[in-house]
Structures are given as C-alpha cells and as structure tokens.
Amino acid sequence: MTPDPCEPDGTRESDGTREPDRVDALARAAAAGDPVALEDLLGVVRPRILAVCRGVLPHGPDAEDACQEAMLSVATKVGSWHGRGRFTTWLHVVALNSARSTYRRLKRQAVAVDPAEGGRLERPDPRTTxxxxxxxxxxxxxxxxxxxxxxxxxxxxxxxxxxxxxxxxxxxxxxxxxxxxxxxxxxxxxxxxxxxxxxx
Missing domain, CATH: 1.10.10.10 (Winged helix-like DNA-binding domain superfamily/Winged helix DNA-binding domain)
Structure with missing residues (x-):
C-alpha cells in the first residue's frame, strides 16, 4: 500500500490508526470546542508546521517565530478547516502564510536597520539569504x-x-x-x- 503523502513512512499509532487520521480526528474535536483535543493537536502538528516554516525561512529563530504565529492561527481558526480534505493540507496553507508574513516583517526590519547605513542586523538579512x-x-x-x-x-x-x-x-x-x-x-x-x- 502506498504511504500517505503527508506521512511518508505510513506510521500507525498504537491504537492502529494512521497518523493523518488521528490528526483529522483531533482537529474535528478541537473545532467542536474540546480544549484537550486542541492542546493535543497543537503538540502533534508543531513539528510539521516548523518544517514548513524552515523550508521558507532558513534562519532557525525566524522559522521558530513563524511557527509560533502559525500555531496561534491554528488554535484560533481550527474551525475554518470545515473538514475538507486532510487537516494537514489546510495546515500547510496556514504555515506557509505565516512564514510569508514573518518574511515580510523581517524584510521591513532589515530595510529599517540597514548595515550600509551603520545599523546592525541581529540575524541574516532575509533579502540576501x-x-x-x-x-x-x-x-x-x-x-x-x-x-x-x-x-x-x-x-x-x-x-x-x-x-x-x-x-x-x-x-x-x-x-x-x-x-x-x-x-x-x-x-x-x-x-x-x-x-x-x-x-x-
């Protein structure tokens, strides 16, 4: 059987469910207002969100910032998933938007603190990374x-x-x-x- 594209090794949980199925179930429960399910969901999806953010923002702390922003979006907007397709697909969009938003903010900061003008950046300039x-x-x-x-x-x-x-x-x-x-x-x-x- 071909593994799920969002779970390359086809990992199954101890209860026999596939990881994406478990994530979908947690997301449905979280969207229905279950705070425990939401907490569990955030713990499960954080590594996936961070991986997406790192794919856009190569500087580790910047990716962490974007990940935190995406986690907040998931926590407050999980109900907008509506159960269409896999939750992990919706999650990719949220993480990508967060990474792009963080990039724009960093770019504005880099322009405001230009080393050529005597300023000093605390991180790599996103315009040249x-x-x-x-x-x-x-x-x-x-x-x-x-x-x-x-x-x-x-x-x-x-x-x-x-x-x-x-x-x-x-x-x-x-x-x-x-x-x-x-x-x-x-x-x-x-x-x-x-x-x-x-x-x-």
Missing part, C-alpha cells in the same frame, strides 16, 4: 514580485513546487476548482522562471 540553493534571488522575493500583479498564483505555486502537495490537495485546501489550480500553477511557473534564473 537564499531559500533555494543555486539561486541568488530569494524565492520569496520572486513570489512577492509575482504577487504584486498576480496574487492568485502565489499560494498554489509554492504549495505545489516547494511543498509538493498534489493539485487535488491544493484545490481542497484553497477551495478552488482543480482546473483553476493547475492553470494558476503553470502560469506562476512561467512568471517565476525568469526571476529565479536572472542572476544565476
């Missing part, structure tokens, strides 16, 4: 540039090409038709390619 090996232009810089004119393609593109979610998972998570997601991803790739290759 590459997310994808082999590129000089940060992936998120490319996404910000694309988002200015084509905001609808950014989330599907990152979820597909960075985190490897299937088109169907993205469609479920974003509440979009499958064909729309495919079109947005392909359009986003065309827009991103020259940006990511410009300074190679």
């Amino acid at each position: 590459s997310v994808i090996a082999g590129t000089r232009l940060d992936l998120l810089e490319a996404m910000e540039a694309i988002g200015a004119g084509h905001p609808q393609v950014v989330e599907p593109l990152v979820l597909r090409d960075v985190y490897g979610l299937t088109y169907a998972e993205i469609a479920e998570a974003l509440g979009l038709p499958l064909g729309t997601v495919k079109a947005q991803v392909h359009h986003g790739r065309r827009l991103a390619r020259p940006l990511l290759q410009a300074d190679l």
Whole structure:
C-alpha cells in the first residue's frame, strides 16, 4: 500500500490508526470546542508546521517565530478547516502564510536597520539569504514580485513546487476548482522562471 503523502513512512499509532487520521480526528474535536483535543493537536502538528516554516525561512529563530504565529492561527481558526480534505493540507496553507508574513516583517526590519547605513542586523538579512540553493534571488522575493500583479498564483505555486502537495490537495485546501489550480500553477511557473534564473 502506498504511504500517505503527508506521512511518508505510513506510521500507525498504537491504537492502529494512521497518523493523518488521528490528526483529522483531533482537529474535528478541537473545532467542536474540546480544549484537550486542541492542546493535543497543537503538540502533534508543531513539528510539521516548523518544517514548513524552515523550508521558507532558513534562519532557525525566524522559522521558530513563524511557527509560533502559525500555531496561534491554528488554535484560533481550527474551525475554518470545515473538514475538507486532510487537516494537514489546510495546515500547510496556514504555515506557509505565516512564514510569508514573518518574511515580510523581517524584510521591513532589515530595510529599517540597514548595515550600509551603520545599523546592525541581529540575524541574516532575509533579502540576501537564499531559500533555494543555486539561486541568488530569494524565492520569496520572486513570489512577492509575482504577487504584486498576480496574487492568485502565489499560494498554489509554492504549495505545489516547494511543498509538493498534489493539485487535488491544493484545490481542497484553497477551495478552488482543480482546473483553476493547475492553470494558476503553470502560469506562476512561467512568471517565476525568469526571476529565479536572472542572476544565476
């Protein structure tokens, strides 16, 4: 049997359930107002959220900040999942949005405290820290540039090409038709390619 894409080793809990099934069950209970289930859910999903944030923010403390922001979003907005698809797919979207939000905040701080003007950054400058090996232009810089004119393609593109979610998972998570997601991803790739290759 093919392992669940969100659980590569097909891990089963001691009660025989698969990990994604357990997460879904905890999320349903948390959305219904069970505080114990919410606490358990947050403990289970934190490593997954942190992994998503680290994929966008290579500096550890920045990823931790984004993870905490995402955890707060999960705690306060778990009811917006509505049970469509896997909870872990919805979680990817929440974590990605938190990482992008943290990146924007760090970028504003880096501009405000520019070493060239005598300031000192306590962390690597996110404008010059590459997310994808082999590129000089940060992936998120490319996404910000694309988002200015084509905001609808950014989330599907990152979820597909960075985190490897299937088109169907993205469609479920974003509440979009499958064909729309495919079109947005392909359009986003065309827009991103020259940006990511410009300074190679």
